Amino acid sequence: MGIFKFAVRRMATMLLTLLMVSALIFLIINLPPGDYLSNQIAELRSTGQESGVAKAEFLREEYALDRPLPEQYLIWLGAWPGPHGFSGILQGDFGWSFEFNKPVSEVVGSAMWMTILVNLVAVLFVYMVALPLGVLAAAKSRTWIDYVSSFVGYLGLATPNFLLALILFYYGNKYFNLPIGGLMAPEFEGQPMSFEKIKSVLLHLIVPTFVIGTAGAAAMMQRLRANMLDELNKPYVTTALAKGVPPVKLLAKYPLRVAFNPFVADIGNLIPSLISGSVLVSVVLGLQTIGPALLAALKSQDQFLAGFVLLFVAALTLIGTMVSDLLLVLLDPRIRFDARQR
């Protein structure tokens, strides 16, 4: 089976998983009793504002919230005709946010791109930090380099993300004059892309990237170090050493290549944790990603917004995992496309 066929099959699995995930998400956001509008209706009734009740009732019908749950799910997905024909996620209609009184696509529009940007940068950061440090820690194992990097790694794993964010922000601002809060300076918001704007965004990204990436980088580094140590004990390394291969070439030529595969495969575990981290850190640092929107939506039971954000986050994870699977196949010729013969 060729790589192309494998990619198609992998894509199909991903879409199937995404479908299951969407059902799960729909179930979760409908767990709390009632919905945004029925809560509002109850509140309006109790305060005696009968005029608003009619409007809310109308909206309930408009968004098919009065129908049974499975039907609501299919309408939300766009696989069942709603009050206005087929109009759901599949058709590109993400629903209405009651909390912000805007279509969901408007609420999260630019935030979606910012989320992707923040997470991409975080992934890059993780690899850029974990790769050299992991190799170094393995090559110089049981020296101070190894111990210091392990210690920093453990500390990164153990510190709650959000606190690290607050503390780094405070000291980053105090000593390095790093900007506080947001993803760009306020004057660039809503402006077209320009060199200055990109510079501002990059400057604002330093602390969030560091915070989101540290835990992932620490875990990655530990794993790479362990893989490298396994390889370094093998006879071929001793042979190469005895034959006088220079140390850097010795490391890079074989052990690193072997140790690298699990490192790439691990991105499937890395991405969910990075996205979790970015949601939390965004809330604390006020980044314009979908994190704050998710929190607000969940708190006020704004179900279409919450559902879409959760679905988006899950899709991002699934796509990332798929890309890593494809990369791994390209990278490692030993991986067979076919299922194992039993």
Place this chain on the structure above:
Amino acid sequence: MSTLPDGRYIDDAPYSPDDKALQLDHPELDAPGWVLIWRRFKKHKLGLISGIFLLLSYLMLPFAGFIAPYTAKERDADHLYAPPQSISFMHNGEFIGPHVYKTNAIADLENFRWTYEQDTTKPAKLAFFCEGSEYRLFGLIRSTTHLFCATDETTVFLFGSDRLGRDVFSRILYGAQLSLTVGLIGICVSFFLGIGFGSLAGYFGGRIDWTIQRLIEVLRSLPELPLWLALSAAVPSHWGPVAVFFIISIILGLLDWPGLARAVRAKFLSLREEDYVQAAEMMGAKPSRIITRHMLPNFSSHLIASAMLSIPAMILGETALSFLGLGLRAPAVSWGVMLNDAQNLAAIEIYPWTAIPMIPIILVVLAFNFLGDGLRDSLDPYQT
């Protein structure tokens, strides 16, 4: 050694032909499994220290009320946001035992906050085993005796006081009761589900295996925190603190089991082919008996090590949820709830001591990690 009449030498020791076969290759390995594990674990110093630290922390929990000088809800309206006080032993170059100085609040009308000044002329000795506010030992026995408290209208805020004038040190001790147990309950839920599903999938295989595998894949591909958030947003707001605590721990465990289930499944797939399992099957043992009596004990030690490594994630999860206001709520005291006060930059800058609860969090999480690592390394005692 003796000499025969014909001049040959001979060994007097009794001879048995089986001797060689009875001798052990590794006499040092002739001990029950747990002794071997303990011997190896003792060499992992960091793991050992972490284990002792965690043991002490958990043993401390029922006595939190006794060790803490104040109770969790006791307010001192005259000392809002008071900075940490230190206990000194020397006064004017003379040893007079542990004492504190009285702090006086001064209104800073320029910045609209209280500043505190120490009156270093009069030392107030700390009292030990003294009477204070009422608390319950083990959550049952009423008591008013505290390990130490301040006398003469002074205060002893070792880690400062918070927004409402409550002692941060005491609240950390009380918060440990919830923060440290949340992980334990979560891990129980996760174990129950993980071992259950994992062994079903691994033992029976076929269609059950396929279904469970897909379920695991779906759950593992989802980012945890947003799901935790969504699930805990579904907790009704009128529930009491105890109910919320239990449901939050269950939510934490609910998403943690897939990793464990995968490990259990892989182990079962290989164990299923072992002779002793086949023998048990031949003798007509039921699947439930084979799983619980023959297969699970085989790798229970691995399960314990992996539990040690998943508890920290749950402790951090609880902290994050409470910090965002979707986890435990205000009357309950946990480290996450306390950190809720340190949510903004202003708090970090002006009242840095409100962020002190992060120190026990870091220590506990690190300790669980080291303990788990140590256990994992020592679990295979036959490996050299």
